Amino acid sequence: MSLLDKEPVKRVEKFLKGFDQSLEVIVLNNSARTAKDAAIALDCDVGAIVKSLLFKTGDNFTLCLVAGDKRCSLNKLKKIKNIKDISMASPEEVKTQTGYTIGGVSPVGHLNKLEIFIDKSLERFNELFAAAGHPNCVFKINFKNIQKITNGKVEDIIE
Numbered sequence: 129m130s131l132l133d134k135e136p137v138k139r140v141e142k143f144l145k146g147f148d149q150s151l152e153v154i155v156l157n158n159s160a161r162t163a164k165d166a167a168i169a170l171d172c173d174v175g176a177i178v179k180s181l182l183f184k185t186g187d188n189f190t191l192c193l194v195a196g197d198k199r200c201s202l203n204k205l206k207k208i209k210n211i212k213d214i215s216m217a218s219p220e221e222v223k224t225q226t227g228y229t230i231g232g233v234s235p236v237g238h239l240n241k242l243e244i245f246i247d248k249s250l251e252r253f254n255e256l257f258a259a260a261g262h263p264n265c266v267f268k269i270n271f272k273n274i275q276k277i278t279n280g281k282v283e284d285i286i287e
Contacts, residue, residue, distance in 0.1 A: 131155050136228050136237075136261030143237040144260075144267055147277045153260045153267055161263040163196025170257055170266070173197070178250065178258035179273065180233040181211060182217040182225060182242075187207050189225045193235050193258070193274065194247040195248035198286040208245070208283055231263040235278050244280035251282075 131137055137153055144151035159179075160166030165273055167174040168284035171248045178195030181275050183205065190209065219230050235244070235258050250256060250271055257266045259272070275282060 131205070131262050131265055134262055136232065136234075137265050138260070138261075139227065139237040139264070140234045140267065141263040142262075144277075147236075148273065150267060153265050154257075156264045156266065159231070159263045160257075160259065160266055164230055165182070166257060166259075166266060167196060167216040172255070172257065173253065175249070177258055178235060178252040178256050180226075180235050180259060182222050182233065184209050184215050184217050185220065185243075186213060189221070189242055190214075190283055191226070191233075191235070191238075191242045191244045192247070193244065193280060194248065194286060195249045195252075198247060198249055200247075200285055201287040204283075204285050204287075205245070208285070228259070228261055232259050232261050232265065234259050234261050234267075235274060244278045245283045245285050246275060246278065247286050248282050248284050249286055250274070
C-alpha cells in the first residue's frame with residue numbers, strides 16, 4: 129500500500145485539492161518526523177519547515193504553526209490567549225484532536241475544529257513545507273495560502 133492510500137494522507141490531500149487543485153502531497157523517501165529531517169530530505173532551510181504543535185489551552189486546544197528553526201513561546205501564547213494554563217498536548221490528545229500522529233500532524237484536515245496561530249517568522253520564506261498526515265509526506269505552500277487554507281491568525285508566538 130502506498131502512503132498516499134493511508135486515510136490521514138488522503139484526508140490532507142482532499143483538503144488541499146478542495147482549496148487549490150495545484151497543491152499536492154509529496155512522498156519522501158526518508159522520514160520528515162523532525163524539521164531537521166524534513167529540511168534534509170527536501171534540501172531546504174530548516175526554517176521553511178512548518179512544525180504543527182498542539183497545545184492544551186484550558187479546556188480547548190490550539191494548533192501553532194511554527195518555523196522549523198524556532199521555538200514556540202508558552203509565555204507569548206498565554207498572553208495572546210489570556211490564560212494561565214497552557215501545556216503541550218499529549219500524543220493521545222494530538223491523535224484525538226487532529227486525527228494525526230506526532231511527526232505527521234498537518235496544518236489542515238483535522239478531526240476537530242481548532243484555533244490556529246501562525247508564526248510570523250514563516251513570512252521569510254517563499255515556499256513552506258508542512259506535514260501531510262504521515263512522517264514521510266509533506267506539501268508545499270506559500271505563506272499567504274497557509275493563512276488562507278488554515279484560517280490561522282498570524283502572531284508573534286516564538287521565543
